[in-house]
Amino acid sequence: MTALSGKVQTVLGLVEPSQLGRTMTHEHLTMTFECCYFPPAPGDKMIAEAPIEMKNLHWLRQNPYSCHENLLLWQETDAVREELLCYRRAGGGTIVENTTTGIARNLPVLRQLAKDTDVHIIAGAGYYVDVTHSEETRKSTVEKLTDIIVSEVLHGADGTDIRCGVIGEIGTSWPITESERKVLRATAHAQTQLGCPVIIHPGRNPAAPAEVVRILQEAGGDISKTVMSHLDRTIFDHGELLEFAKMGSYLEYDLFGTEMLNYPYNMEVDMPSDSQRVQTLAFLVKEGYEDRIVIAHDIHTKNRLTKYGGHGYSHILKNIVPKMLSRGISQNQVDKILIENPKHWLTFK
Numbered sequence: 001m002t003a004l005s006g007k008v009q010t011v012l013g014l015v016e017p018s019q020l021g022r023t024m025t026h027e028h029l030t031m032t033f034e035c036c037y038f039p040p041a042p043g044d045k046m047i048a049e050a051p052i053e054m055k056n057l058h059w060l061r062q063n064p065y066s067c068h069e070n071l072l073l074w075q076e077t078d079a080v081r082e083e084l085l086c087y088r089r090a091g092g093g094t095i096v097e098n099t100t101t102g103i104a105r106n107l108p109v110l111r112q113l114a115k116d117t118d119v120h121i122i123a124g125a126g127y128y129v130d131v132t133h134s135e136e137t138r139k140s141t142v143e144k145l146t147d148i149i150v151s152e153v154l155h156g157a158d159g160t161d162i163r164c165g166v167i168g169e170i171g172t173s174w175p176i177t178e179s180e181r182k183v184l185r186a187t188a189h190a191q192t193q194l195g196c197p198v199i200i201h202p203g204r205n206p207a208a209p210a211e212v213v214r215i216l217q218e219a220g221g222d223i224s225k226t227v228m229s230h231l232d233r234t235i236f237d238h239g240e241l242l243e244f245a246k247m248g249s250y251l252e253y254d255l256f257g258t259e260m261l262n263y264p265y266n267m268e269v270d271m272p273s274d275s276q277r278v279q280t281l282a283f284l285v286k287e288g289y290e291d292r293i294v295i296a297h298d299i300h301t302k303n304r305l306t307k308y309g310g311h312g313y314s315h316i317l318k319n320i321v322p323k324m325l326s327r328g329i330s331q332n333q334v335d336k337i338l339i340e341n342p343k344h345w346l347t348f349k
């Protein structure tokens with residue numbers, strides 16, 4: 001038991017879990033994704049370097065990581081504020097902001113957005129993938145990393161008094177690097193001390209989620225309080241998905257709104273459509289996992305914002321929920337996925 005037990009920690013302080021309402025468990029409001037820039041095909045250099053405008057939007061949707069400007073979500077705080085107000089009007093209550101060290105977490109901006117919009121915002125502690133680790137992070141011991149993560153939750157992060165309410169997204173690559181393994185062990189140790197929620201970004205391989213869970217388990221982590229993100233681009237085979245689900249983490253489908261033909265980080269992946277994501281949710285519900293599913297959009301580039309012709313933070317509430325209902329997922333099950341499961345995950349033990 002700690003002073004946080006039974007509460008949820010937002011950037012504006014502790015709240016009762018019942019206050020959260022509908023929750024997107026994996027979004028970004030301000031960050032940079034420059035670490036994952038993917039050079040355009042030689043013939044696309046001109047369009048990649050041109051200012052973002054209407055006639056480029058289709059190309060951008062298909063090649064979001066090949067346009068440097070598109071990766072700078074931190075430049076769009078005014079647009080994000082407007083979108084959060086829309087999200088609130090659409091019935092949204094809470095957003096878990098998954099930006100961690102390495103991709104320009106900005107806690108003062110998150111606090112201001114929460115004040116301006118009345119949306120509960122929960123910030124993430126810890127570290128993104130290896131390519132963003134500093135030399136200092138690489139050299140740190142597990143104990144030192146644990147202390148830093150614990151302090152980000154108990155006292156505040158990045159020199160502020162703004163406290164994180166989850167650990168993650170903790171970034172991992174495939175194969176998982178030594179530095180990432182250390183961060184995972186530190187995550188598990190911090191979670192043991194704090195009884196807090198954890199969220200993981202797995203590498204882009206079907207074996208990655210289970211390998212992360214094994215590392216967390218060996219270090220004493222609480223898998224029942226851990227979300228495995230990005231399953232929509234990671235595990236495709238239903239048998240493998242059920243095997244992974246048995247390990248006990250929350251199962252997150254968080255790329256709603258992303259439809260692209262060629263996924264540049266792993267060309268073997270056929271990125272599913274939103275309809276296929278809903279089919280997978282219906283399958284998991286049928287298999288008895290309605291208490292373990294959470295969903296989101298993982299907005300991390302400009303083209304996903306409505307300002308750039310994207311779907312925005314309200315797409316799930318406005319478009320995906322009706323689709324879920326029309327595909328046999330009941331209102332009660334939708335409420336579990338959007339309200340009850342996030343609430344249980346986010347409440348400190």
Ligand SMILES: CCC(=O)NCCS(=O)(=O)O
Nearest residue numbers: 103201230233265298300
């Ligand atoms: C920081 C945002 C993020 O990691 N999003 C996941 C992108 S992908 O790995 O699913 O392509």
